[in-house]
Amino acid sequence: MTTDLEFVDTQVHYWQPSANDWYPTLRSRPALYRDILPGDFPPVAGHVHVSAVTAPRAFLDETRWLDRMRHDTGLPTAIVGTIDPAASFEMIEADLLAQAESPAFRGIRVFSGLDPAADTTLELFRLLAEHDWIFDLIARLADVASYLPVIEKSPGTTFVLEHAGWPDGEEPGQFRQWREGIARLAAFENIDCKISGLGMALGTMDPQRLRPWVETCLELFGVDRCFFGSNFPVDSVAGTYAELITAYREITAPLSEGDRHKVFAANARRRYRLPG
Template identity: 30%
Template sequence: MLDPIIDAHHHIWRQADQPWLQGPTVPRIFGPYDPIKRDYPIEEFLGDVEGTGVAGSVYVQTNWAPERAVEEVAFVTEAAERTGWPHAIVGFCNLFADDAADVLAAQAEFPLMRGVRQQLHWHENPQYRFAPGPNEMASPKFRDNLARLKDHGWLFELQVFAPQMEDAADLVDAFPNLTFVLEHAGMLEDDAPEAVERWRRGMARLAAFPNVATKLSGLGTFIHRNDPAHIATVTRETIAIFGAERCVWGSNFPIEKLWTDYGALVRSARDAVAPLGDADRKAVLHDNAVRLYRL
């Protein structure tokens, strides 16, 4: 019998709500994306996961216009009320904005809210950039608003590249009572030996803080394919650094649908954790997500 899985990172959307899916296709980390410039409703996601052993899921924000952050949570809540999926929501709030406290308070009215993601990743390669600078997380305004997440019992999903991890460690150190989930296993974007070693050092630096977990998601982002050997390598090294008790799995669907199907992605994830003992394997695939997202 297959171990049950929680998909701790997936998306649903209506194209009309996504500014980045409208107009001309522009270069992005995950390559050409015309096939997903369309609606991806919860019903299609449920069709994708059928028969894979996935028993629950966590929705993660999809870059609606910032002023519609509360509306995004309402949209996902409606899907959950209609279908029973997803089981938790990580929304967006602009933590650099003066009205962040009001946005967070409004989102707190939705019972599935569990956290916030604001993408802070910056890279020398302009195609890989999202934040305007490499250390926006040092902003006093950002930190003042980040502190408000603890009031709601929420976590923060941290998305940075390896060269930013020292600054991210400073951020984490300043908030010992807030849980951080490092997105996409630290976004290893280059297989050059020096890049891999820099990633390992940064991951170890963040793993030194007990309030940081990490997510084994988006592992096809930079190679644009479902590569079981690559997934197994990143999974093995990440678990060695963080421990099985602080790793969760996520599909990053429908982004990964650009190059694979959901069942194949799940098989790669299962194969990657197969060498673990029963308790550790179940922790990575299911139990840690239940704990972190209070499922």
């Protein structure tokens, strides 16, 4: 893949099940349950690796593995880890500090099990703010309302809405409800939008089908609070990496050169504190 646009990919997953059996939920998906390493991606300006382990407490080993890889290959450029939301706050804090031993650590996402109304969640968000760590937010439409109160109480925490709010489908009613949901999140200035995962959600890399979702994110969050991610290898179910980047390029063609640079690279560098 070649492009004249610098691209920082803010959502990639490496895994090596041949050596590290940290991904039991992937076993039912043989197309994905194979080694995926930095050399399997086209060259881009940087990778933000987002944890995808599902084996209990494997995230600590994953971060150490990624940090060794970073020393050897230069990738990933940044690491988004995770925690066990069922653990005590004391253990959560210890796990965060352990992951932060990697200079590439930038924050966490929690794939499931986090109760937005729990006192521990508010404590977690305050701790993240104290250390300038990011919370990559998984908030599907059904989750948005429950997250709003704790986000409002966490003005110092930086949130990144992952996968453009996880669209449920392309029907007009689904699109309208999705738009209404992410508009409520976009009202908070401490939330950025990661435009990623659309191939997984919609099953296509067709730029005309992706366009309404991308343009809505840019409209509601603005070009200063959006950036792109590939979600590869997961989004490979819908097409190739090159097809996805071509779609992003086509959809953003009406933007100025400066605004395109923001959403392809500059915003990601700023938010994830990347070199360059």
